[in-house]
Amino acid sequence: MPRTESPRRGRRPGDSGTREAILDAARARFSSAGFRAATVRAIAGDAGVDPALVMHYFGSKQGLFVAAMEFPLDPAEVVPRLVAPGVDGLGERLVRFLLSVIDELGDANPMLGLVRSAVGHPDAARMMREFLGEAILDRVAAAVSDIVGADRPRLRADLCASQIVGILVARQILELPELAAADRETLIGVYGRTIQGYLTGPLDSS
Amino acid sequence: MPRTESPRRGRRPGDSGTREAILDAARARFSSAGFRAATVRAIAGDAGVDPALVMHYFGSKQGLFVAAMEFPLDPAEVVPRLVAPGVDGLGERLVRFLLSVIDELGDANPMLGLVRSAVGHPDAARMMREFLGEAILDRVAAAVSDIVGADRPRLRADLCASQIVGILVARQILELPELAAADRETLIGVYGRTIQGYLTGPLDSS
Known part of the structure; x- marks a missing residue:
């Protein structure tokens, strides 16, 4: 679309x-x-x-x-497209897509402005929480529940969000040097496994 | 100390x-x-x-x-203490310690103010990057290199930082609901596995 x-x-x-x-x-x-x-x-x-x-x-x-808000992707289009091929490799597809958006937009990424606002202002944090929740995280949760049958799907989506916002802050804003210098395929492999684990792995404490 | x-x-x-x-x-x-x-x-x-x-x-x-900066922990004391028992369970110990600090301090956590400053101001981002790098991430990298013999130790430390700053932002600032409501042992289990993987797992893209 x-x-x-x-x-x-x-x-x-x-x-x-x-x-x-x-x-x-x-x-x-x-x-x-x-x-x-x-x-x-x-x-x-x-x-x-x-x-x-x-x-x-x-x-x-x-x-x-x-x-x-010039949000750089339309979740109504992106989430179903990433989920469609099934659960195998979903974490990697998600990270690959996000890193390509991040790298393409660079410093002009409006997501950085939204993260900055949300971190600095409680009203903006609420706005982002509500938008991300309804537009992305509830969608991801529904997909994970449907195709994986996983328990606590929305917690899984929130866990993914915590790693993705952490990538944005640590790599694009704090600019931690090895993270900023790492090649994209390495990050896709490592973070893809994390996201896949959050979506489909165990949630217990063992 | x-x-x-x-x-x-x-x-x-x-x-x-x-x-x-x-x-x-x-x-x-x-x-x-x-x-x-x-x-x-x-x-x-x-x-x-x-x-x-x-x-x-x-x-x-x-x-x-x-x-x-009222930084709520002294890395010179904390990092060696968490590393000392060895690599087994290091990720879990690290997350358990951080969540206990976060939960104990609540909204009065000075780390939140430092994250807010760093996200909002490039000078503060540089200050945090340099302090985190020297005081925490280089120390973690040296420990991982010493006791695990892992490759690219500083990238591993940066990966951990990206998840930990993501926990702070998503749970304490955006207040994503299921993440904020999850019990601490669940989060220690899930995030502990992630951190352990970043410290000791594969860094390739397969």
């Missing part, structure tokens, strides 16, 4: 301003109310447009968030 | 002000120059005292950093 904020579609002259007004309203309301409590109806009201127009442009509240 | 900033030692009336002046100077210089470039001599100069007095109070530049 192409990113809905793509400028490549036939549009009338007034569209761009309207779209920007919706995105501005969305950023303000997601930031203040969080992801869960912000409604498409309220955002549309703030922007002075009909809620149907917001859905027309962005498809869903998640799609609106992805566009407003 | 007791924390060197403990107030429980015989001291003259003027000591407290001198100690605070040294800590203020240390915070300012570590923040601006980073951990590596800041010297005990320069910090002593800023505080108007003899470098020997700084060493008398804090033992080392690392000890001065630990005291100035």
Whole structure:
């Protein structure tokens, strides 16, 4: 599915301003109310447009968030695609995809800005917790539950998130030297095993 | 080894002000120059005292950093103690210790403030990278190299750091719900296996 904020579609002259007004309203309301409590109806009201127009442009509240925050991937598309081939190698596929996004975007990665905001501001942390939960972690949990039949699927998704956010912080922000210098295939192998273990391995303490 | 900033030692009336002046100077210089470039001599100069007095109070530049930043553990004491029983169960011991520190300190954990600063400010990120590198990660790497004979020991230490900082961010700052609610023994089991794998497992991509 192409990113809905793509400028490549036939549009009338007034569209761009309207779209920007919706995105501005969305950023303000997601930031203040969080992801869960912000409604498409309220955002549309703030922007002075009909809620149907917001859905027309962005498809869903998640799609609106992805566009407003320039989140560099659309979870509604990415998660099913990564899960589809089955559980074998799922951890490696997930890490391979994420590292390719991270390396491609470099310092311009909007995820870094979102992590910075979330770490610095409790409201932004709540917004990220709610968005990540609904858009990514619940989806991953459902897939793991469906195809692996694993217990405590959402804890498994949260464990994965803890390693992935740790990669972002340690490699891209703290820039730990050996981690920053390691070649991508090594990291895919090592972190892929970790993520696979979190998704399908034992959760007991033995 | 007791924390060197403990107030429980015989001291003259003027000591407290001198100690605070040294800590203020240390915070300012570590923040601006980073951990590596800041010297005990320069910090002593800023505080108007003899470098020997700084060493008398804090033992080392690392000890001065630990005291100035209220870093909640002294790596010079903790790392050798965790490593001493040998490689078996090292990952679990490390995670058990860290989670106990994290849970004991709660929201008052100064590590959270340091992570927040490091994520928000490049100068603070460099300071943390240099301190973590010299005080913790190089020590862990040396131990792993000595007792396991593992290849690329510093990469292994950096991998561990990426999971540990991820635990801090995902559990204490983002407060991902299942991670925050999971009982400590479950987390020690799961994360302990991850850390053990990073310290002693394969680093190839297969």
